[in-house]
Amino acid sequence: MRIVYDKRQLWKFLFLALALAAVAAFLLISNNLVKQLARQERERMNIWAKATEKLASSSDDADFEFILEIIQQNNTIPVMVADSQGNITEFRNFDLPDHADHDKISYFELSDENRQYLQKRLAKMCNGKSIAAAAASSDHFIEVKGFENTRQYIIYEDSILLRRLSQFPYIQLVIMIAVALVIYGIFVYTKRAEQNRVWVGLCKETAHQLGTPISSLMAWSQYLEATGTDRETVSEIDKDVRRLSMIAERFSKIGSRPDMELEYINEATARGL
Structure with missing residues (x-):
């Protein structure tokens, strides 16, 4: 009887160990997938930043259509462009309270409600720091050269797909x-x-x-x-x-x-x- 009881206990421990191993493997695989997707989004934003920088320092021989196509292909990652003082100049893919098409309207043409919304999102991403300080501690900030070599920052959030x-x-x-x-x-x-x-x-x-x-x-x-x-x-x-x-x-x-x-x-x- 003791042997039967010991075997039952052994099967319980084996079942528990296998369940824990399966959960750990599942979490590890899922975590790797999230990291890969985050890395891909980072690479896409680097390309987007280079295209934005190229557009700002455009020359006569620049392929504007190709650069604009790269910029407009980003339809999933929320991103904004701001200067070192925190003044937003461009934005894309934000779910604004007062709906506005980012391809047809600039930041300066937005309603006060939408501008306040974007400023709050920027402040949240900066976490109470200046943009320069936040950029030094976060990989969601990319520094680029704007018009006349001014320092600008591309700030992006994780896409809805990545968050989910x-x-x-x-x-x-x-x-x-x-x-x-x-x-x-x-x-x-x-x-x-x-x-x-x-x-x-x-x-x-x-x-x-x-x-x-x-x-x-x-x-x-x-x-x-x-x-x-x-x-x-x-x-x-x-x-x-x-x-x-x-x-x-x-x-x-x-x-x-x-x-x-x-x-x-x-x-x-x-x-x-």
Whole structure:
């Protein structure tokens, strides 16, 4: 019995270890995917920054259409251009409260509400620091040369896809834990139900086994009464037979559907006392 118990414990530990290993592997793979996507977005923003810088320092032989095409291809990453004083000059892909098309309207043509919104986003990305200080501590700031070699910064946020992908592993982890708990609960319930069936079987077998000595005692009681044995002795034996019969009956009813009967409370209470 001890060996069976040890094997069950071993299987539980193995199942737990495999589950933890699967979760760790899933989180590791998801984290790598997020890092790869973040690196790709960084590379795209570097290309976008070079195109912006090239456009600012354009010469007569510059391919404006090609540069503008590179800039306009960014339709997913929220990005803005600001000078060293925090003055925003360009923006793209922000979900503005007062809808405005970034391809048709400049920052200076935005409503006050939209400009305030973008300034708040910039302040949040700078985290209370100056743009230069924030650029030194964050890879979401890219310094470029603007018109007349002025210093400008391209500030971008993670795309919606990247943000959702970074949250997805934890959401799926919660779902996996919930499913595991449900499966474990079903397993425990099934095991407990099986144990209950075993106990019911043992109780019914006990009631069956009690039937033989009870029948024997009943026969002895009748025999002693017939042979003129002391009535008090026979009465005590009959009491024991009735008690044993009640116990056997209770054991036999374990696991059976109870019969509902109408009873008066006073009478039922009096019988129980």
